[in-house]
Amino acid sequence: xxxxxxATLVAVTLxxxxxxxxxxxxxFRGGDSSExxxxxxxxxxxxxxxxxxxxxxxxxxxxxxxxxxPGAKGAIAASGSFSYTAPDGTPVSLQYVADxxxxxxxxxxxxxxxxxxxxxxxxxxxxxxxxxxxxxxxxSVSAPSGSYSAPRF
Numbered sequence: 484x485x486x487x488x489x490a491t492l493v494a495v496t497l498x499x500x501x502x503x504x505x506x507x508x509x510x511f512r513g514g515d516s517s518e519x520x521x522x523x524x525x526x527x528x529x530x531x532x533x534x535x536x537x538x539x540x541x542x543x544x545x546x547x548x549x550x551x552x553p554g555a556k557g558a559i560a561a562s563g564s565f566s567y568t569a570p571d572g573t574p575v576s577l578q579y580v581a582d583x584x585x586x587x588x589x590x591x592x593x594x595x596x597x598x599x600x601x602x603x604x605x606x607x608x609x610x611x612x613x614x615x616x617x618x619x620x621x622x623s624v625s626a627p628s629g630s631y632s633a634p635r636f
Contacts, residue, residue, distance in 0.1 A: 533559070544568050555583040 521542040529535040536550040545567045554560030560582040569575050577590040 537563075551581075558583060 522539070523542055524538060524540040526538040527536070533553040534551070537547065539545075539547045545565075547563070547565045549561060549563030551559045551561030560580075562578075562580045564576065564578040566574065566576040573592075575590075575592060577588055577592075579586060579588045581587070
């Protein structure tokens with residue numbers, strides 16, 4: 484009986500998933516493909532003041548550059564770009580700045596808001612005119628009464 488319990492414990496131990504992670508070493512397997520994509524450049528630099536830079540390029544045309552330094556209020560001010568070719572063949576390129584003013588991307592592929600001034604719908608103009616007329620007449624919204632009563636039917 485002891486042998487069966489020992490054999491079961493050994494079998495369970497050997498069948499347990501083995502979790503291990505090993506960082507890529509100079510190549511990457513793209514998507515579901517078994518093709519290895521060589522990493523042509525992977526330069527990273529960091530100094531004690533908090534400044535850093537990253538420059539990565541792969542053989543399939545992916546390129547990333549990023550650099551930053553401590554900025555206002557303890558945040559990191561960074562700027563950089565990345566580019567690659569989308570599966571449909573479209574070249575994708577994005578440049579950015581990230582600082583105390585937020586993340587500010589620039590790319591011809593990002594959606595663009597309509598230019599201002601854009602046409603204002605008539606119902607908005609009517610509401611503005613109505614509010615201006617109320618202001619001219621001196622009407623104001625009454626203050627809450629401070630008491631509650633049941634609704635009347």
